[in-house]
Amino acid sequence: MATYLIDFENVGSDGLSGTEKLNAQDTVIIFYSANSNKLSMEMHRCICASPAKFEYFEISVGGKNALDFQLSTYLGYLITQSDDKEFYIISKDNGFEHVIKFWNSKLEGTDIQTSIIRQTAIFIPVIETEDEISEEAIITSIEINEDIRNLINANQKINQITVSSEDIAQAIMTLDDTFSKTSLQKHLKEKLGNQEGVNVYRFLNHGIENHTRQNFHKNLVAEFGQQAGSAVYKKLKKLVKKQ
Numbered sequence: 001m002a003t004y005l006i007d008f009e010n011v012g013s014d015g016l017s018g019t020e021k022l023n024a025q026d027t028v029i030i031f032y033s034a035n036s037n038k039l040s041m042e043m044h045r046c047i048c049a050s051p052a053k054f055e056y057f058e059i060s061v062g063g064k065n066a067l068d069f070q071l072s073t074y075l076g077y078l079i080t081q082s083d084d085k086e087f088y089i090i091s092k093d094n095g096f097e098h099v100i101k102f103w104n105s106k107l108e109g110t111d112i113q114t115s116i117i118r119q120t121a122i123f124i125p126v127i128e129t130e131d132e133i134s135e136e137a138i139i140t141s142i143e144i145n146e147d148i149r150n151l152i153n154a155n156q157k158i159n160q161i162t163v164s165s166e167d168i169a170q171a172i173m174t175l176d177d178t179f180s181k182t183s184l185q186k187h188l189k190e191k192l193g194n195q196e197g198v199n200v201y202r203f204l205n206h207g208i209e210n211h212t213r214q215n216f217h218k219n220l221v222a223e224f225g226q227q228a229g230s231a232v233y234k235k236l237k238k239l240v241k242k243q
Helices: 008-016 041-049 066-081 096-107 135-140 146-152 165-173 181-192 194-210 213-224 226-239
Strands: 002-007 027-032 053-058 086-090 115-119
Touching (some): 002 008, 002 066, 008 027, 008 066, 008 086, 027 066, 066 086, 066 096, 086 096, 096 115, 115 213, 165 181, 165 213, 181 194, 181 226, 194 213, 194 226, 213 226
Parallel strands (some): 027 053, 086 115
């Protein structure tokens, strides 16, 4: 269950890419103005076919960043009033990072457990290779490139991860709610085998140690695909320090 707040002035119809991947528990709120009130016919069809709930807010224009201010204000209202635990600001505007940082600091230590992520579209597609590998093929098998392997292991190489992303996601989703980083590694070794479990743990731990929650989520989506990546992120996000 997630809420997507769309800065339509900024991203237009492209920001709504991925509506077909949402479910009936998701909500999409489109903030638009007289300067940005046109949907492509293709996107209109996608919205009509999506099971998600859609809401529309027409923003009064006349002041600089009027839409940004009203979107940010409504986000604050939703955080305290909604049951949703995941909020996505869909915008290319880096200024929203200040809003995210503010709420993360205010919510830390409270009973409200949620995350706020900014991205440029509802669904961020996996970049295809020159051989035009399909998204399905990419998320079927994880291959960590040489640069990431070097970052994970400093100057030590690890064996290539060959276990499928589906198996990794399933292993992570069977973790109990009290797991720690230590028990995560042990669990992965039990589920995926000793060497594969260690390799997968090193990959995940690199993201946990070196990225913000937002970047960690993006990396998981890139490796696992939108749906599986988001599910894995929700399971592991408590290990990532809020920044």
